[in-house]
Structures are given as C-alpha cells and as structure tokens.
Amino acid sequence: MFRIRFHGRGGEGIKTASRILGSSFFFEGFQVQDAPKYGAERRGAPVSAYVRADHKQIYERGEIHKPDLIIIADETLLHVTRNTVLEGIYENTVIFIISAMSNSELEEIINCGKTIIKIAPAVLPENYHRFLSSITASATARFTGIIQIDSLIRGVEEELKSAKNDLILENTAIAKKIFNDMTSYSGIVTETDGTPVITEPQLIDLPLHNSSIATPAIRTGSTSVKNQTGSWRTSRPVILQEKCSRCMLCNVYCPDSAITKNEEGFPVIDYNHCKGCLICREVCPSGAITQEDEKTSRSKTV
Amino acid sequence: MSEGLIKNIKDLSVEHNLAPGTSMCAGCGALETVKLFCDILGKNTVFVNAAGCMTLLAIYPFTPFSGSWLYTAMASASAGAQGIRDALDILIKKGRLSASEDLKVIVLTGDGSAYGMGLSATSAAIDRDLDFYYLCYDNEGYGNTGHQDSAATPYGARTATSASGAGFTGRKKDLFSIWAAHKPAYLATIIAAEPLDLAHKVEKAMTIKGPKMFITLAPCPTGWHYEPHQTVSIGKLAVKTGIWPLKEFKDGTVTHTKVLKERVPVEEYLKLQGRFEHLFVPEKNPALINRIQTTVDQYWKDV
Amino acid sequence: MTRQVLLTGNAAAAWGARLSSADYIPAFPITPQTEIIETLSEWINNGEMDSHLTMFESEHSMITAAGSAATAGVRVFTATSSQGLMFGMEMIFALPGWRVPFVLVNVSRGLASPITLECDHNDILAARDSGCIQIHCSTCQEILDSVIIGYKISENKEIRLPVIVNLDGFYLSFTREAVEIPEHHEVSQYLGEYNQMNDHYSSSAPQARGLIVLGGSQYSYFRYQAHLANLKALDVYKEAAEEFAIQFGRNYSVIESYRTDDAEYCFIMIGSFSTKAKSAVDHLRSEGLKIGLIRPRLIRPFPSEELNILLSGIKGAAVIDQNISFGKGGILYTEITSALYGAHGSYPVTGSFIGGLGGRDITIDEFIVIAGEMREYTKKGIQPRTRLLFTGDELE
Numbered sequence A: 001m002f003r004i005r006f007h008g009r010g011g012e013g014i015k016t017a018s019r020i021l022g023s024s025f026f027f028e029g030f031q032v033q034d035a036p037k038y039g040a041e042r043r044g045a046p047v048s049a050y051v052r053a054d055h056k057q058i059y060e061r062g063e064i065h066k067p068d069l070i071i072i073a074d075e076t077l078l079h080v081t082r083n084t085v086l087e088g089i090y091e092n093t094v095i096f097i098i099s100a101m102s103n104s105e106l107e108e109i110i111n112c113g114k115t116i117i118k119i120a121p122a123v124l125p126e127n128y129h130r131f132l133s134s135i136t137a138s139a140t141a142r143f144t145g146i147i148q149i150d151s152l153i154r155g156v157e158e159e160l161k162s163a164k165n166d167l168i169l170e171n172t173a174i175a176k177k178i179f180n181d182m183t184s185y186s187g188i189v190t191e192t193d194g195t196p197v198i199t200e201p202q203l204i205d206l207p208l209h210n211s212s213i214a215t216p217a218i219r220t221g222s223t224s225v226k227n228q229t230g231s232w233r234t235s236r237p238v239i240l241q242e243k244c245s246r247c248m249l250c251n252v253y254c255p256d257s258a259i260t261k262n263e264e265g266f267p268v269i270d271y272n273h274c275k276g277c278l279i280c281r282e283v284c285p286s287g288a289i290t291q292e293d294e295k296t297s298r299s300k301t302v
Numbered sequence B: 001m002s003e004g005l006i007k008n009i010k011d012l013s014v015e016h017n018l019a020p021g022t023s024m025c026a027g028c029g030a031l032e033t034v035k036l037f038c039d040i041l042g043k044n045t046v047f048v049n050a051a052g053c054m055t056l057l058a059i060y061p062f063t064p065f066s067g068s069w070l071y072t073a074m075a076s077a078s079a080g081a082q083g084i085r086d087a088l089d090i091l092i093k094k095g096r097l098s099a100s101e102d103l104k105v106i107v108l109t110g111d112g113s114a115y116g117m118g119l120s121a122t123s124a125a126i127d128r129d130l131d132f133y134y135l136c137y138d139n140e141g142y143g144n145t146g147h148q149d150s151a152a153t154p155y156g157a158r159t160a161t162s163a164s165g166a167g168f169t170g171r172k173k174d175l176f177s178i179w180a181a182h183k184p185a186y187l188a189t190i191i192a193a194e195p196l197d198l199a200h201k202v203e204k205a206m207t208i209k210g211p212k213m214f215i216t217l218a219p220c221p222t223g224w225h226y227e228p229h230q231t232v233s234i235g236k237l238a239v240k241t242g243i244w245p246l247k248e249f250k251d252g253t254v255t256h257t258k259v260l261k262e263r264v265p266v267e268e269y270l271k272l273q274g275r276f277e278h279l280f281v282p283e284k285n286p287a288l289i290n291r292i293q294t295t296v297d298q299y300w301k302d303v
Numbered sequence C: 001m002t003r004q005v006l007l008t009g010n011a012a013a014a015w016g017a018r019l020s021s022a023d024y025i026p027a028f029p030i031t032p033q034t035e036i037i038e039t040l041s042e043w044i045n046n047g048e049m050d051s052h053l054t055m056f057e058s059e060h061s062m063i064t065a066a067g068s069a070a071t072a073g074v075r076v077f078t079a080t081s082s083q084g085l086m087f088g089m090e091m092i093f094a095l096p097g098w099r100v101p102f103v104l105v106n107v108s109r110g111l112a113s114p115i116t117l118e119c120d121h122n123d124i125l126a127a128r129d130s131g132c133i134q135i136h137c138s139t140c141q142e143i144l145d146s147v148i149i150g151y152k153i154s155e156n157k158e159i160r161l162p163v164i165v166n167l168d169g170f171y172l173s174f175t176r177e178a179v180e181i182p183e184h185h186e187v188s189q190y191l192g193e194y195n196q197m198n199d200h201y202s203s204s205a206p207q208a209r210g211l212i213v214l215g216g217s218q219y220s221y222f223r224y225q226a227h228l229a230n231l232k233a234l235d236v237y238k239e240a241a242e243e244f245a246i247q248f249g250r251n252y253s254v255i256e257s258y259r260t261d262d263a264e265y266c267f268i269m270i271g272s273f274s275t276k277a278k279s280a281v282d283h284l285r286s287e288g289l290k291i292g293l294i295r296p297r298l299i300r301p302f303p304s305e306e307l308n309i310l311l312s313g314i315k316g317a318a319v320i321d322q323n324i325s326f327g328k329g330g331i332l333y334t335e336i337t338s339a340l341y342g343a344h345g346s347y348p349v350t351g352s353f354i355g356g357l358g359g360r361d362i363t364i365d366e367f368i369v370i371a372g373e374m375r376e377y378t379k380k381g382i383q384p385r386t387r388l389l390f391t392g393d394e395l396e
C-alpha cells in the first residue's frame, strides 16, 4: 500500500492535490482512499490531506500515522507545526517540499536523515501558488513510478472540470512539465505491506473529575493570544515609519487586533498574530505600509 | 450627530478588548465589527452566540473575549440571552450579585440564524422587551457550512447552492423592516467600513434600555470570493452604491444616517467579487446588472 | 406543621418547585403540563412565591434559557411534555455537557403521529441518552418529593447535571391524591443554600461556556465525564433519599419493590400504572401466586446492580413497557435484560409486554393474564414472544 500525506494551508489546494493523486491511482486500477482533514480553521490555517492506494480493498481508515511520502506544500509549516508535519517518519519515508532554502538548510531543519526532494520556487512560474495542487500531485505521481502521465492528466482534468478552460490547460501543462522534471525520482517512493506496526496503547480508567473542569469552560478572558495565527501569513505588512502619519486607521480596520501603538504613537504590527490580510496596507492613506513575501522576511529576521 | 464620546476616528480605542488569535479567516469583515463592538461596549459583556462562523471565536481553551461568552444553538441565542439577563436581574434583585458586576448581554449571530432559524426566538425576545444587544453579522449566506444561500443572499450572487446560471434567484429578505415592525427600542444597520457611523449608533444604543438590534453587512472574502485585503473597500462601496443603506429606527421612525447625493453604480461593487463574476465574464450581462441597479434605485427613490 | 391536601400531579410538581425556592422558571404551555406553569405563575403574581417566570415562544428557547440561566447561577425549574420535549431535544442533549443543575418536569404524553393527548413513555425515553438524570414517579406525593430530591442531586458538586422528573399525563397530572406538603423552611434546610459554584458571569470573573473542542480526545474526555457523573448520581441519589427519609419520613429507594421478598414472579414497570400492578399482586397473592412488583425509579443512571439483587430469586419476570421502539420492542425490556445479561448465574425467564400506549388502560384482568403466561413459559423454561396488550374487541 502507498500511504501519502500532504501538508499545506487552507486555500492552497491541498485537498485538490490529494484528489488528483487519488484519481490518478484509481485510473491505474488501484483501490483508493483520499480525504482532507481540517479543523475549525480556515484560509491560511494549516491543513492536511491523505491518500492511500493499494491493489486490494483498503481497510485502514483516517489519518496516516506512518507515511511513505510527506508533501510539504508550504515550507513555513516547518516553523509552525513541525511535529505534525513530520509525524510518523520511518526508514522508508520520503519528504517532498517546495522550498527556497538550500539543501543543507533544509536538512538541518528537517533533521531526520530522510530523502528530501525539493523544488525551488525559482524554477516554477511566478504565480505557482495557483497551481500548487497540480504541481504537488504531479511530482508525487512520478515518485510512485506507477502512475502514467495519462492517468495523471485525467486526474487533473477531472478534478478541475468546473474550472475555466484556460485554467485547466495551464494546470495540465504544468503537471506535464513537473512529471518530466521529476523523471529521475521515478519509483523513489515504494509500497509497504499493509500490516500496521502494533504498539500496545496504555488504556487508563478515566476517573470522575470535578464538575467545574469536566466541562469545556474557560474561567478567564483573552486566552486566544496563545494562538499564534501569525503562522497563517504568506505575505506580511511592513510599516514604513518615515511615511506614517500616525492616523491609526490601520489599527481601526485590522480585524484581528494585530496592530498596537507604541510610545511615539506609531503603529506596530504584532507578527505573532497578524494573518496577513493586508487590509492595513489597503486602508493606509499615506502609503506607509508595504507588502513583503513572508518567506523572504522570515529569513531576513532570522 | 453624536452626543457620545466618539467624535472622530482618533477617539476610537487603539487598545482592543477582543484579543487576537481567533480562527476567523484573514480579512473577515464580521470579525472587524465584533472587534469594534467590543471596544465600544467595554469589557463588562457576555456574548451569547448562535451557530455560525463565530461559534469558532472561542475554541476550548482559547477565548478572544475579555468578558464572558456562551455558545447556545443556531435557533435560540436570543433565548439564551433572555435566560442570562433574567438570571442577572434575579441575582441583583436578591442581593446575590452586586449591581456593579452587571453585564451587557449581546447576541452574536450570522444572517442564516437571524433571518431564518433564529427569527422566532429573536422576535419573541423583542416582544418581551429584553434589554439586550443583538448583532447580526450578515455575510449573506451560511458561511460556516461553505456559503450556501440563506434568506439574506442577494439576488444574482453565486453560492454553493446557487453555483451556476444567474446565481441566487431569490431576493434578500428585508429583516430591518421585519424588526422595525416589532418596534424595538433601537435598530440600526452598520458596517465596519464606516466605523464612526457604527460607533455613534452603538453609543446611542448604550443609553437605551430594551432590545437594541444591529445588522452589519459583513464582507466575507471566503464566501464572496475576493482577496482579503479588499474587505474595507468592498464595505465602503456597499455604502457608496446604496446597496447597504446605513439607517436607524427609533421611536417609530426610520432615519438614514448616510444619504449620498450621488451613488456609485452597483457595478463597481459587484465586479470586485467572485460571487458576481458571471455578471461580467465571459461577457457582461447588462440585464442582470440593471436589475440589481434598479432595485437599489427604487429603494432610494422611496427614502 | 405539615399539611395533607388533595393535589393533582401537576400541582404537586408546582409545589416541589415552590418549596425548593426555584429562582427562575422559563415556561411554555403544552397539555397536559400547562397547569404546572399556570399554578406557578399565579403564586408568583400573588406574591406567594419569590420567583421569576418568563414565557417563551417555544420549548427549544425555554430549555436554552433554562440552561443559560443555570450557567449564570440561579436555581431553575421548568416543565414540558411530549412534542415540547422533542422540540427542545437539541438542548436537552446539549445541557448535560454544560454541567449545569436544574430540574425539568416532563409530563409524559404519547408522541405524534397519530396525535394523542394521553400518556405513554416514548417522549421521556427519547431523552434516555441525553445525559440528564431521570426520576420516574408513580404517585402525586412522589412527584413533589422527587422535585426536591432532584435539586439535591442536580446541584451536588460532583454531579451538576439536569434532572428530569417524569410523571404520567392524566393518570397523575390531572389526578388528585392526598399529598403531604412539607414546610418550606424544612425543604430549604434539606437543600441548603443554592451553591452556584463556578456558574456565574460577572465583570470581575469572566467565563466562556458551551465551547467547541477540537478533536476526538477532548470530546471523548468531556462526554465520558458526563457519563461518570451520571453513574455517580446513583450513590448521590441514595444519600439524598436517605436524608430525605430521615427528615420527611418518606422512603424512596432507587428501585421500589413490592412484595418481592419471597417472590418467584414479578412485574417490572415504571410510572403510575405500577400502582395498578400492586393491586394485581395483592389479588394474585391471595390466590397463592408468589408474585411482586419491581419499579425502577431511576432510569438514568440505571440501577443495574440493585436490579440484579432484587431479581436473584425470581423465576419469571414480566416487563411491561408503556412505550415502543419500532423495529425492536419495549425499551424498558431491553434495558432490563441487558442489565441481567451475564450478571449472575441464572436469570429469570423474562417476558415483554407492550401496553398502555396513548393512555390505553391496562386492566387488572390483563395483569392476571400476564402473570398466567409468565407462569407457563417459566415452567417450560422458554422466553415468551413480545405481546401487545390489545383485545379483539378493540379492533371493532
């Protein structure tokens, strides 16, 4: 069985990628399971999806805890939910990532001695974010060494069938290109047999707890600050003090209470929470807020 | 117009009672209103939430509110507010709670709930003259379930259940008038893109006892299909085109708080949103656009 | 000085709320419950009861308000019946998870369709899996007392779950019986000062309640805690009932047993018709059959152990269900047999009889027929098939 797990952010096409891959396996005659997993969070929040493919009926279900392949569509996730992204790595696990980092940097961050296949955004079209699902699905299809290009393209077309024709053509074109570019990795991800490794769970007898804690209640305010929604950002707003008139409109309109005021009366962005909506940039009457690519800014500040 | 403390933007608080770290989408127009509401009403509040996107404002154990919160159900947030208001009054009357500990009770619901499932509970709360605030954030669809059409979806908008052809073929229900017919103590439409108008209205409501009803148009990047940074521009255009009239109802009369000499054509508002894209591509559909324009013109002719 | 007066079951329920000093009563009318809220409202308007009643526009809202007010820290009483309980069911299932105390009286009435105003137990048993504690009554006195005991359990710091006190429409709700009304101050002493624990909203102590959780682990934890608390309520009930017996002289064990000491046979049922079973027992005993009655008062938590002890010498038991789970049969029968299964070596031959649906009478003669059938089957050692108590005449 192939067990493949995708990681990305809400809105990046992770679910679509898993479905394209699922369909491609299916067209090759495999039994398939594909499904997204998302919590309550939305656009920009970390999400995952998984695909299982086997020659016989699949009895496993739900999350994949021991993946043969992990796809990291958004490298910022390595900073935010590293443990989730890298959960269950074992000797055969291959990691595929879209990243501007050098190989050595990546190895240092991932740090688990596994095969890491990287595509640098530089070799992709500038608007590659629009095609992330086709890019990741296509590379993955190639890694299996089993999915043929026809099945992959059929998968892309099927999944995007309600989209406009141009968009479908752009997607199939990039899927073909990536499939070709990845030829040398054909077959790098291998099937493992279906029997799961059993680690005996330590069941406990749950005792009765105090009724005040045994209900989902919060007895204090403002605890949500602990959620670092700054990790959702793909672009960040940057305030240019020299242009800023301290009108505080940015503060008024920021939906996320992510702009404070410093002692000199200048706005300060709380990057731990700013979700990167860029409303502040849009409403700033002085053009004092610019937009920077999150990955570049992150490496600058590190 | 305001006798309140907020005379201009500078008077709005730069420190916020609603903490960051919620799971609302980036650029959420509803969250913008809730933030302003919390700032103006202060910390002594208890929000009573119906099912909708805002259910997820507080996810155990994280709450953004500096005050209190209770999630009830999609149909009955107003009844929950009644229960809490009654309880607070009883406790104060019986001397079990000091009056200085009292809270403002605010219902927070989406349009799906306000215009539909929750309407009877709300109608009854107004009938009972419940002393509460009611904030409906109107994102014109069942947002939390993926933006299907609700009774607040405007004509021509595409939703998950009106995904093709001319979009939604029904019309947006006039909840303002339905509520006005109940004669609540105060009723207003607001939008976060016009924070001063919003602040004046909330401040005014704070001096009034009884049901204080608000409907805020809540631009929703996820359900309306536009880029999150456009939330405020789209909100402003909703007002400038006359699509979202800013008005209030008090003592039996409706007053428009923003009457424009010239209105921007609705096209400017519609064309920014993916849910109306079919009015413009592959080719422009003047008939549909005109129909929307005519409805707006008709409304303002009657004002 | 306690008084004995004639009270309907509804009035007895209202008295229970009055003596328990309920602060708040969210209300909505439905036959056969309406008299409860009318009585309470009259007392409040007369100044005889220091409480606040709010009329809602539906039971869904009424029960939401009951739970919400309880999270704010007042003692709440409410009542409904049948369609009303069903309409509020979303909240009936939600509120145990809030871990808030209050007492709801349900006046049992058959569910539509067809529409009926008369009694059976499908309404209350639909709430079986909600997490609410259920006390089932058979007399008007028991109703009044159960409301009071209900608050004692519900407000216990380990429990904090809603308690539903159930009484039968018409057969109790509108039937007057002699009821002893305890003194108010004695009930106050029994219940103690209302302890709102962590149920409060105030500017100095904010709280968020009723929250969503992420993931099955947290969900499992909170759900299982409500289950454990519900189980624990069995012990808490016993203590509360014992205390009640000492103070008021009336004894309410988790299961009422009547003439079961040397019994070889028994009827098992809940609700007001069980008193009819008692007269059948007396009659059958006079004819020499060693038979008794077993009547669980608590359905949730379910007193499995106590039941097993009571049934240990019984050879044949007839479970009479005033409800029906379409496609399965009697609900009480399923509960009883599952509690017996594997519990001790030999358990009785257990028969299932469905009767009294929509208020249909169960006559003494029918109890006698049931006993006869049970005797036969027990001798043969086989389980009888499920029988509906229905005669040929009724088809006419």
Ligand SMILES: Cc1ncc(C[n+]2csc(CCOP(=O)(O)OP(=O)(O)O)c2C)c(N)n1
Pocket (backbone or CB within 6 Å): B051, B052, B053, B054, B074, B075, B109, B110, B111, B112, B113, B114, B139, B141, B142, B143, B144, B145, B150
């Ligand atoms: C009784 C019931 N039915 C259905 C749902 C599922 N549901 C949850 S949120 C929601 C949509 C609510 O729409 P709206 O009030 O407009 O709020 P929004 O999601 O747009 O924020 C629905 C249908 C529910 N929670 N309860």
Ligand code: SF4
Pocket (backbone or CB within 6 Å): A237, A253, A254, A255, A256, A257, A258, A259, A269, A270, A273, A274, A275, A276, A277, A278, A279, A280, A281, B027
């Ligand atoms: S981009 Fe600007 S407006 Fe948006 S969350 Fe960040 S600081 Fe707030």
Ligand code: SF4
Pocket (backbone or CB within 6 Å): A239, A243, A244, A245, A246, A247, A248, A249, A250, A251, A267, A283, A284, A285, A286, A287, A288, A289
């Ligand atoms: S909106 Fe622009 S000018 Fe005004 S305070 Fe913010 S950054 Fe400065």
Ligand code: SF4
Pocket (backbone or CB within 6 Å): A042, B023, B024, B025, B027, B028, B029, B030, B031, B053, B139, B143, B144, B218, B219, B220, B221, B222, B223
């Ligand atoms: S779907 Fe719309 S209303 Fe809901 S959280 Fe996202 S932006 Fe806000």
Ligand SMILES: [Mg+2]
Pocket (backbone or CB within 6 Å): B052, B110, B111, B112, B137, B138, B139, B140, B141, B142, B143, B144, B150
């Ligand atoms: Mg909505």
